[in-house]
Amino acid sequence: MTDAGGRASSIPLIGGGEEPTLDRFSTEGRRASGFPPLDVPASDIVLPEAADRPPALPEVSERDLVAHVNRLAHRNFAVDLGAYPLGSCTMKYNPKICDWAAEHPAFRDLHPAAPATLTQGSLEVLLEIETILCELTGMARATFQPAAGAAGETTGLLIMRAYHKSRGRSPEMVVIPDSAHGTNPASVSLAGYQVLQIPSDRRGLVDVEALRVAVDDNVAGFMLTNPNTLGLFEEDIVEMAKIIHDVDGLVYYDGANLNAILGIARPGDMGFDIVHSNLHKTFATPHGGGGPGAGPVAVLEHLARFLPGPVPERIGDAIEWVQPADSIGRVHGNHGNFLVVLRALTYMRALGGDGLRRVAERSVLNARYLASLLSDDYQIPFPTPCMHEFVASAAALKRATGVRAMDVAKALLDHGFHAPTMYFPLVVEEALMVEPTETESPETIEALAEAFNDIAESARTDAEYLHAAPHHTPITRTDEALAARHPVLTWHMTSTP
Numbered sequence: 456m457t458d459a460g461g462r463a464s465s466i467p468l469i470g471g472g473e474e475p476t477l478d479r480f481s482t483e484g485r486r487a488s489g490f491p492p493l494d495v496p497a498s499d500i501v502l503p504e505a506a507d508r509p510p511a512l513p514e515v516s517e518r519d520l521v522a523h524v525n526r527l528a529h530r531n532f533a534v535d536l537g538a539y540p541l542g543s544c545t546m547k548y549n550p551k552i553c554d555w556a557a558e559h560p561a562f563r564d565l566h567p568a569a570p571a572t573l574t575q576g577s578l579e580v581l582l583e584i585e586t587i588l589c590e591l592t593g594m595a596r597a598t599f600q601p602a603a604g605a606a607g608e609t610t611g612l613l614i615m616r617a618y619h620k621s622r623g624r625s626p627e628m629v630v631i632p633d634s635a636h637g638t639n640p641a642s643v644s645l646a647g648y649q650v651l652q653i654p655s656d657r658r659g660l661v662d663v664e665a666l667r668v669a670v671d672d673n674v675a676g677f678m679l680t681n682p683n684t685l686g687l688f689e690e691d692i693v694e695m696a697k698i699i700h701d702v703d704g705l706v707y708y709d710g711a712n713l714n715a716i717l718g719i720a721r722p723g724d725m726g727f728d729i730v731h732s733n734l735h736k737t738f739a740t741p742h743g744g745g746g747p748g749a750g751p752v753a754v755l756e757h758l759a760r761f762l763p764g765p766v767p768e769r770i771g772d773a774i775e776w777v778q779p780a781d782s783i784g785r786v787h788g789n790h791g792n793f794l795v796v797l798r799a800l801t802y803m804r805a806l807g808g809d810g811l812r813r814v815a816e817r818s819v820l821n822a823r824y825l826a827s828l829l830s831d832d833y834q835i836p837f838p839t840p841c842m843h844e845f846v847a848s849a850a851a852l853k854r855a856t857g858v859r860a861m862d863v864a865k866a867l868l869d870h871g872f873h874a875p876t877m878y879f880p881l882v883v884e885e886a887l888m889v890e891p892t893e894t895e896s897p898e899t900i901e902a903l904a905e906a907f908n909d910i911a912e913s914a915r916t917d918a919e920y921l922h923a924a925p926h927h928t929p930i931t932r933t934d935e936a937l938a939a940r941h942p943v944l945t946w947h948m949t950s951t952p
């Protein structure tokens with residue numbers, strides 16, 4: 456076999472095996488691009504003092520470069536390749552029309568510091584999506600600066616702090632249920648508050664009586680995800696909101712799971728004051744690998760004056776940037792991740808109001824269908840019907856065969872599916888958190904269930920094989936603890952010309 460650079464090689468070009476670093480393909484003088492003839496006076500490049508020679512960059516043709524990048528891409532699982540039931544993360548197929556809009560040079564090439572007079576079209580985008588998002592959430596105004604859900608949480612909590620300050624108060628605690636996503640307590644600390652944790656009850660919902668007992672006027676607010684991270688709809692939200700409002704606290708909606716209620720229920724109507732939405736999850740941006748994202752924060756009218764600024768506002772015939780009266784200031788160097796916002800607006804427009812409602816209906820239907828197809832080896836610990844995701848427990852399977860949630864998740868990769876979220880939420884033993892999303896067909900849901908059930912079946916005959924899964928991926932079982940504690944994020948170039 457010869458490699459892409461024409462050298463003898465034992466490297467398979469597609470799929471498994473090691474992909475060499477780009478310098479292996481380097482040939483002196485080879486280029487991936489050319490420059491037009493020089494039409495200005497030539498000048499010598501002066502190397503910085505510390506450099507005694509130019510950097511040893513690989514010299515490759517465009518053809519070899521594209522092949523290398525594509526081979527790397529094929530070593531990874533992706534939303535475009537198959538179902539990605541990573542609970543809580545909403546990793547779904549994103550329609551290509553959204554990327555088409557984001558690639559438009561009028562948007563893509565815009566400088567973030569360009570003045571409002573030259574960027575009226577982009578400001579229209581921001582105003583239009585603000586209107587739609589406020590309609591979907593029952594809020595009045597929104598900021599699109601936060602770059603992800605977690606950044607939205609911190610922003611919302613800083614707005615909460617500014618609200619209390621404006622009333623001459625400085626409560627110190629923020630209430631969070633024990634099923635909350637890890638970013639919630641982290642954001643509480645970042646915003647200078649302390650966490651007051653409330654347990655879940657037998658239904659997997661917030662224990663309202665525990666909340667009532669815990670809340671006093673030192674509580675600044677309550678952060679709630681609904682549907683919660685167990686995939687269950689918090690039924691007592693109106694009562695819980697009253698408990699918090701009675702001590703002048705604010706109720707914060709973690710909208711990471713908004714796809715389950717789009718067009719059906721609105722946080723504003725349930726008593727929430729502040730909402731963040733993960734545009735990259737609920738709408739359309741392939742956000743695997745940690746980005747990019749957008750976590751806009753929407754608030755009720757009386758909180759709009761605290762929003763990060765500036766915000767776009769229509770004044771006469773033009774849209775201008777305006778600073779809200781008591782703004783908490785900027786939470787992003789520019790105006791947020793604009794192209795993620797644009798993708799979300801494209802998705803909203805492509806689907807329309809009915810389409811967005813179907814997102815909610817199908818995400819719930821798919822999750823309930825999948826949960827109903829799983830064998831008895833995976834117990835669903837809470838009786839309440841799930842919304843867009845469910846948490847199953849592999850505890851019985853582990854007791855019977857030694858095969859754990861981790862093994863099941865890894866073995867799914869050998870069946871062509873991404874692993875679900877594991878060991879979260881912490882309130883469920885051997886948790887497998889599964890979110891099939893609205894984009895998968897009934898056939899895919901059935902194939903996924905079959906894979907789960909096959910794995911449970913083979914656990915009884917060959918547990919050892921499952922302990923070592925996955926077997927058919929380019930990278931097999933890794934040391935998770937080591938990978939998390941000592942990530943190798945850079946590659947040091949060792950070869951020199």
Ligand SMILES: Cc1ncc(COP(=O)(O)O)c(C=O)c1O
Nearest residue numbers: 543544603604605636638680711
């Ligand atoms: C419930 C919940 N809250 C917050 C977040 C944080 O969002 P992000 O990853 O965009 O920061 C997530 C992410 O998955 C989530 O599931």
